[in-house]
Amino acid sequence: EKDIYILGIESSCDETAASVVKNGRVVLSNVISSQIDLHTLYGGVVPEIASRKHIERINQVIQEALDTAGMTLDDLDAIGVTYGPGLVGALLVGVAEAKAISYAKKLPLVGVHHIEGHISANYIENPDLEPPFVCLVVSGGHTHLVVVRDYGKYEILGRTRDDAAGEAFDKVARAIGLGYPGGPKIDKLAKEGDPEAISFPRPRFEDSPYDFSFSGLKSAVLNYLNGCQMKGIEVNRADVAASFQKAVCDVLVEHAMIAVKESGLNKFAIAGGVASNSALRAAFEKACAERHMEFYHPSPIFCTDNAAMIGSAAYYEFIAGKRDGLDLNAVPNLKL
Ligand code: KG4
Numbered sequence: 001e002k003d004i005y006i007l008g009i010e011s012s013c014d015e016t017a018a019s020v021v022k023n024g025r026v027v028l029s030n031v032i033s034s035q036i037d038l039h040t041l042y043g044g045v046v047p048e049i050a051s052r053k054h055i056e057r058i059n060q061v062i063q064e065a066l067d068t069a070g071m072t073l074d075d076l077d078a079i080g081v082t083y084g085p086g087l088v089g090a091l092l093v094g095v096a097e098a099k100a101i102s103y104a105k106k107l108p109l110v111g112v113h114h115i116e117g118h119i120s121a122n123y124i125e126n127p128d129l130e131p132p133f134v135c136l137v138v139s140g141g142h143t144h145l146v147v148v149r150d151y152g153k154y155e156i157l158g159r160t161r162d163d164a165a166g167e168a169f170d171k172v173a174r175a176i177g178l179g180y181p182g183g184p185k186i187d188k189l190a191k192e193g194d195p196e197a198i199s200f201p202r203p204r205f206e207d208s209p210y211d212f213s214f215s216g217l218k219s220a221v222l223n224y225l226n227g228c229q230m231k232g233i234e235v236n237r238a239d240v241a242a243s244f245q246k247a248v249c250d251v252l253v254e255h256a257m258i259a260v261k262e263s264g265l266n267k268f269a270i271a272g273g274v275a276s277n278s279a280l281r282a283a284f285e286k287a288c289a290e291r292h293m294e295f296y297h298p299s300p301i302f303c304t305d306n307a308a309m310i311g312s313a314a315y316y317e318f319i320a321g322k323r324d325g326l327d328l329n330a331v332p333n334l335k336l
């Protein structure tokens, strides 16, 4: 059978990324131009700046992805692009670019859901992983517990009712003065702290064991910090980071393991930026080993936003016959 080469394009938030992926699993190039330095000044992503930077960088990023793969546009079989969810102005840059290439080179166009991309990141380094499996998607904008029934076929069991897990990491990091993006900084600082030092809440819902809530946890951290300030007690930031991180990990693991048990499946994967958290990985490693289950996770570079995951997801959509027209539009609140 003929090999299929797909150019993946991702621009939904603050990373301009392009990648050439062979047969949905083999990454020939993975170029990511991060804007984090620019947004750090403002403590978060500024949509207008993100759109402008995507425009400035996207052509170069794509060229670099092709060059690294030793290819030209003529060697491709299709273009895959994130069309939602995300920042509308940011998404539009990738979508417009993908449509232009598709039109100019008469290449099939495949619109990809960003979350489907995150989930598909697991296929890249795990050649043996095939659906069905349970996947926890934890990123800056999403916290979803999903059963991947088949390629492109998802059943959402639960989601966050307020903040996403990554958002909680970012907000708590800001509160303890670590800056943006907070996840990796909390991850690092927590290694020096005691996860049992402070008791933060582990929110659960009576009516859905799969849903999450992180805004209460964030408030509990803020209340704790205020309380220390009022009493004139010096805050041990490493203990706060470790205790907060432990609370997040506990609920994520608990809810995910209920989902795995109920689903009757024995394969579990994590995805999204927070999936690169070292404590979370260790916690799932342990939980899955205890249950004699396979645990899958992408390398950190494929956890945070990248285009290889989009190229992988696009491949499975492509072989299933999905094609988009030049009327493909960015959908900021796209549902899975
Ligand atoms: O998947 P991603 O790159 O973008 C979205 O689609 O949202 O995720 C970014 C999020 C940020 O909130 C960031 O703080 C978090 O992932 N993150 C982490 C770690 N690395 C990134 N959170 C916890 N621990 C980490 N090591």
Ligand code: ZN
Pocket (backbone or CB within 6 Å): 114, 118, 139, 140, 272, 273, 304, 305
């Ligand atoms: Zn993402």
